[in-house]
Amino acid sequence: MIGVVMKMTLSFAPMEGVTGYVFRRVHHAFFPQADKYYAPFIAPDSKGEFKISRLRDILPENNDTIALVPQVLANDAEAFLHVARQLADMGYAEVNLNIGCPSATVVSKHKGAAMLREPETLDAFLADVFSRAPIAVSVKTRLGFASTAEFETLMPIFARYPICELIVHARDRAGMYRSAPDLDAFSAALRQARFPVVYNGNVFSADDFRAVSGRFATLGGVMLGRGAAANPALFRTIRGGDKLSLGELRDFHNALIEAHLASGLSPAFTAGKMKELWFYLHCLFPDCARPYKALNKARDLPSLRTCASSLMASCAFEPARGFQPPV
Template sequence: MFMSFAPMEGVTGAAYRRIHRQMFPGADRYYAPFVSPDTAGTVKRSQLEALRRDEDPEFPLVPQILANNAASFLAAARRLADLGYGEINLNLGCPSGTVAAKHKGAGLLADADALRRLLDGIFAQPPAAVSVKTRMGWASTAEFPALLEIFRAYPLAELIVHARDRAGMYRSDPDVGGFASVPALCPFPVCYNGNVFSPADLARLRSALPGLERVMIGRGAAADPALFRLLRGGDPLGAGELRAFLDALLDEALSSGLSPVYALSRMKELWYYLRWKFPGCDKELKAVFKSRRIENYRAALDALFDGGGFDPYSFYGSRDGYTKEMPLSF
């Protein structure tokens, strides 16, 4: 099965992707969090910097653009094609209210004419192959057959379907039944996305979708960096390699010039997902989230890892391992 690491703004940045691939190979492809060009198509320098390919031109990465008009998409896409990308992804899934209000991301799913205009413009002169990452609708996944009619009219490189409507944000149950007929209806590859957190989740999905060839995983992989390896029949995550991964990420953040406070806030974003690997360790986790200085953070990690509460089979959302609800924030 072809497996990709989903784009996650604030989590899967350039350093994360590089270190993850070095230490936990297993994902066939990564998608970068979106860049958001202004109306003239200009992309922030920092966003372009994060997509430079000089160090490893072969890294399997697809950048993503969030835009609501073809001119700004194409201007940004040309910049990305100049960096060496052969495929660029269009974001039609971002559920944020401010994004949707600008008719971007999932906001476009509520306006079929605007969506068609955008795709007409993009596919008239694309500087690279273009794939789409979409939700199944705005208010309901029942909108998807009509959306699919639109997508099928264009030569997409791939259609990635996050099997929820926008109203479901990240919480509703994915509409696996609604997705089932989609791959057979499309002349391009189709990828399933949504709530694959563990081997049991993938097994359930495969039995519901027997011909499934592509899956994209986000939060499950953020919560378990070895998940792709495990899904391919390899070893579960080890505590030692998780600690080495975290140390490498922090060292990279600090050596790249981020302030300690900012570097720690980035690490805590990861801990929002990683905490599922430490069921029953609320006290130690609280110390990780409360740490304000690097020394305190490292000491809190020592206590957490030494405490023996690491459980490689406790997955994001605790569906198969830990069943107690974890607090959402400390």
């Protein structure tokens, strides 16, 4: 039973390598409590062209069971708009701009979080994008590049544009995925916003969700990433529904393997994909160090299946534990 009616939207964060279309479809079939999903970023070249695998990821026919917002990583307005026009032609009503990606490769190309380092260039980029965007544009950002205090300069820039939703990962780029979210800096941003603001960062349990939503009453929504990858039923639990059962997890896991194979992924790549997911799932099994190590060494899909079954059968299962960031 889902007991909580919520005004805030609950969205599944984009996670490159984890939340591709096959994962999203299977996740939604088993746990339909996320309001929407964001696709991992499309990175167009200067002509606005991008990889076929990215196109497949956002094709409407591969996403017809879910609400999806595609995301674009670009620092060139023309390239961004080129992709936005293609998305509009596919029927999408919203495109998300990624200006939060902290990876060194992305930052070295002056994209993602690097754009927060140059507020004037960012302002000019946004002016160009918003003067010509064919569909609504939401923005996913961090609080700053070197410091969360930079958001004091960045927020007045965002406030100049008709951003349909501002998703704030409440860290600076220097904090990567490790530093504690800066809730005070986030709070200041929220007060100034003229558009819905979505909180993102370290919401790994229903208690974490209650702490954030309780503190920020005017929040437009909460986006979950690693917490929902570790516990795929987290959206349901947050809404007051049942916690994840081991049987459900087993069925979800096996259905995901079958869906990857049915999508044309080779057994070897399917095993690789499942290992990436197990980086998150294993957090729900507190004493699984040895079987998890064996799973990571699995050479092929049959041995991955065997290792996963044995881990799930032999280790204590604690769904409330949530994602455990590596120390």
